[in-house]
Amino acid sequence: MSGRPEELFPLFCEVRTLPGIGPKTAAHMEALGIRAPRDLLFTLPQSGVDRRRRDTIRGAILPATLTVAVQIGPHTAPRTKGGAYRVHVEDAETSFQLVFFHARGDYWKNALPEGSRRVVSGKVESFEGIAQMVHPDHIVAEEAAETIPAFEPVYPLTAGVTQKLMVKAAGGALERVPDMFEWIDPAQKSKVGWPDFLEAVQAAHRPQAQADLALTAPARERLAYDELLAHQLTLALARATERRKPGRATVGTGQLQSAVLSRLPYRPTQAQTRAIEEINADMAAPTRMSRLLQGDVGAGKTLVAFMALLRAVEGGGQGVLMAPTEILARQHMESLAPLAQEAGVVLDVLTGRDKGAARQRKLDALARGELHLLVGTHAVFQVDVHFDDLRLAIIDEQHRFGVRQRLELGRKGDGVDVLVMTATPIPRSLSLAQYGDMDVSVLDEKPPGRKPIKTVMISTARMDEVIERLRAVIADGRQCYWVCPLVEESEVLDLTAAEARFKRLRAALGEGAVGLVHGQLSPAEKDQAMAQFVSGQTKVLVATTVIEVGVNVPNATIMVIERAETFGLAQLHQLRGRVGRGEAASTCLLLYQAPLSEGGRKRLEVLRETEDGFAIAETDLQMRGAGDLIGTAQSGMPRFRVADLERQAGLMAIAQSDARRLLSDDPQLRSEQGAAARLLLWLMRQEEAIRLISVG
Template sequence: MTLDLYALPVTHVSGVKGKKAEELLALGISSVGQLLDYYPFRYEDYTLRDLTQAKDGDRITVQGTIAGVPQVQMYGRTKSRMLLKIVVDNLFVTAVWFNRHFLKDKLTAGTDIILTGKWDQKRLHLTVSESEFPGARTSQTGTLQPVYSVSGSMTQKWLRQVMKQAVLQFGEMIPEVLPALLLRKYDMLPRKQAIVLLHLPGNMEQGQRARKRMVYEELFLFQLKMQAYRALNHSRADGVAHPLDLPGVRAFVRSLPFTLTESQKNVLAEILQDLQQPHSMNRLLQGDVGAGKTVVAAAALFAVVKAGYQGALMVPTEILAEQHKRSLDRLFEPYGIQTALLTGSLTDRQRRDLLASLQMGMIDVVVGTHALIQEDVFFRRLGLVVTDEQHRFGVQQRSILRHKGMNPDIMTMTATPIPRTLAITAFGDMDVSTLRELPKGRKPIKTYAVTHSMMERVMGFIGREVAEGRQAYVICPLIEESEKLDVQNAIDVHAQLQHAFPQYKVGLLHGRMTPAEKDDTMREFSEGRVHVLVSTTVIEVGVDVPNATLMIIYDADRFGLSQLHQLRGRVGRGEHQSYCVLIADPKNEVGKERLKAMTDTNDGFEIARRDLELRGPGDFFGTKQSGLPEFRLADMVTDFETMEQARDDAAELVRRSDFWTEAAFDSLREYLRREHILSGDLLD
């Protein structure tokens, strides 16, 4: 019987006891298996370099001879700067140590020394991070050293020693996970060899080969879970096959005050097809800001209600819940469909009455915030769950709502466009529908990037738009003044605008206000009683005020690209030309790239592609609860081709009959059992 390294406490590794074991636990490491899975995020190369080949800014290791006496400059009691001339490759180099003056007596002329640090080619300076003398017992010269994420008092040196010890003790016991046919297909290293080389690479080539093998494994296991779920779910008949009144749905669509785009029609057809199947729908509907996702959701809810079931629409904020409720009421009223609003603001009496009506089936569609997932909320016959801005809700929250019915159909919507191939791959368990077109008559928003020196012109622009009967948003990144960041804050900007426009009403909206205060302010703005709304990013999601035509964003270089696009999408919703003005620091290089993307295009999918390039998927999706996987090694941008390979391999494997029976795939089937894919659980 093989030893389960994940069941073996990490204290079995020599040198890990007491406080050290507690420090590892703080990193999420309690077993030997978890320790071996704690991979380095980069390597430091201590190979001796030829200075003539080094580039400015490189981190290099060189060997030279001390050619002078150390010069020490003290700053205060403990801070110091020490300079020393070293001859390296026939060049006189100035080595600089910070706060290492205690080394002074060891640095004698004529002695050879090995230095590692950052190279300044113009000044022939080397800022030293590490130094040693040749032949030192603990020398790192000529090696490749892993760099791990550490916290507290834990040091790289100690963690490297522990990893080395763990590899020596348990490296031979690391089990293989991938089947032989995949190892042969890609000529991959065996698992135990790959993990050993990740922690103790002889050279960069070995480290890269080991990483490639483990990245594939990580992505393959993720995709196997997705593909097995899809294969099993589509063969189950445990959902609701809704007996849809398709002519009635078509009549509802014809009654809308506007014509659906071709894109909306196609996506609605996909959803209606899903609703008639005996297995649960699990569909992601993504579309650019203003692409009309809510109308598609309304048609799906209409179809389900007319088939005799209830619908639920969960949104992240009360403002958005109220807005959706009003929109649905306008569309559903002629058909006698009863809607209700369930948020945290209801009185106890209102809540009790609403919950009773919901349980008795007197409410057809309930719109709500996370209040929908509380324990005392019951449905009579829940058929469809729609989640708006799905990345705002955790996996667990969505799962709770799903379990309030007998495997109801699930549709999640997002206005954060994800490149389609990435969406299909990352949300492998979901079918992905995409709305590309904007409704007819929408004018592109004109976007300008300006500096703070142009504020007078910006204020004039606000004044002109408001004088013509339009409204404006002014967005700030902070609520109050901060010593840490020199950025405009909402309270100061609100005061400035009140002073500049005494004839108009200037509102203020931020996250520290109570839900009731936020709702009152937003309602006043929606009804045109507030002319200029100063807000933090609480305004970002879904708010629809067609008369607002101007979006001003202070310190725009400090916002993410997708967030800027979301904010811009708050205007351009009516018949009048709309504008977005981005005020930014011209010296912020990353910010400049974002602003260029914003002024170049209004296409959310192009914005998403550039944001992914600039920031990577972790920041792009903004939250660990986005529903996207968290990988230890793999990167969803740079390893995208490997992800596609892994997806194809996993899909092919689960289609094979021998995968479900042969001993060669035992470890993979056991993995699916551990992940509850084979137990009938629905995947979130």
């Protein structure tokens, strides 16, 4: 089934084939993301205006949109050029004025003769004690009153597109919806009381009351589900295709894993043990592993990742761990080296900094299989990097790596298992939207011995006290991070702010005690500043947010975040997680500039009250919305037209299990319901998915 089904042709032809749309308007519509009649179907009214008729405007709370029958009274021409033309009218109980600006000649005198009757509808406001309806939306003769809708939908607009035009065009699009077989399981559909697809789009475009615009209105909920189901079918097909590619069963003896576990000073948490078992089982299966390891700050992802790497070695192969930056790659190397030594496996690091003969030595050892585990940056993608037998690729901090890179890495070996680690707790609805094709292991417990971090809010007016506090901490042998605010997204201004803070702290705490890291430094300079802080040479590290992910300095016990109210919740949580990694009690100081906005205050209070990254991520999602939370543009997050990820997380989960069930019963989508699901994929512009079925 290669091309789009014929019954959908009318919905996918050019938008200018709809009534009232010429080439010019079609170009304007593009700004609303409307290229074909199909796009109009899923551009739903965002609000509505109640235009039910009433006898009088008396007693209405103004301003309000009202619809009444009136008797036309005297006209008053404008006193000045461009002034207001007024028509005095009376309804059943009171009088008010219709007001028109830029009235031409005798137009209104002829259109609204004194003594005639009309039904008018529009916004009524009180001006100097007189009720006025300025430029009514509708003026019709009494016998044509029913042409004014009782409840009028309001569409999103753009320059050159009017409400009238949207209503007319949407009506045209609705006429083109073919009769389609149902892709939703009938039992489920009747249980939730959803209408058929055609009925649902008609009801969504012709709301009868405010309640019909709610996300939970049956018609809207059904369309949101359809959108999510198409997305989840695509992910499930991608996952099935991925699984059909032969993987390799990597079965380990468990010797290396237990050698390391038995020497740890603590016992892994239940969550860690569960994740290790899930990964072992995936690697032993003949299909390729595609798993996401999600863990909050400090939940112990590194140990789980290392156990997976050891499993690859136990099975006679090699493993690679990729980090987004040089600093992180070296840090992984340092934290894993002692564990590798315990297990007797050979571990090395490869970054862009490795050159010449030293680099060649590493590459040779890798190709001969003498080097078991490699930690690296993007450098491991380079053409001349060859593994003897790569079994497992672990990618740290997924959002810096696209799906394309996941696949590239997979090409370095035959049927390589892939594990993605992220330290950003992702609310369930988003993780389903973004990683629905992967299996997920969640580390939702903290290892024993992690001390809670005390979080305090302080106004920037008390900056001097904060600096005094730092002096005491440093005298005590501890270290501190000082994060500067992001200024208007401009790196140059960020730099000025960071440098000013650096100078002030250096003057207060001593020349050599303060280091500075910011986005304008070269990687080598950044590394050097970080290294001086890690080794304890510098006591305070002033930084823009470049230190968010993964940096580990157990001796740092204070995190100062300046202008904390300008950061997102997830970001604040990540920054806070840089302290509290050692024995000593740690503190996070949120410096804010008064007065705080409602949102700013709420964010900081949530942070002060909890250290649970998942709870924080859910709050962040409600406050900011999905697009902002993960930066929709670069995250590969789908943009939904009807579904609302923040508020319909439950619907996404249902769509995922339905999609997986449908495909396990009918992998080629050949049954009646399967064929309907194919149609849905075409309707939702998921051509990619259809290619996946044909490949399969």
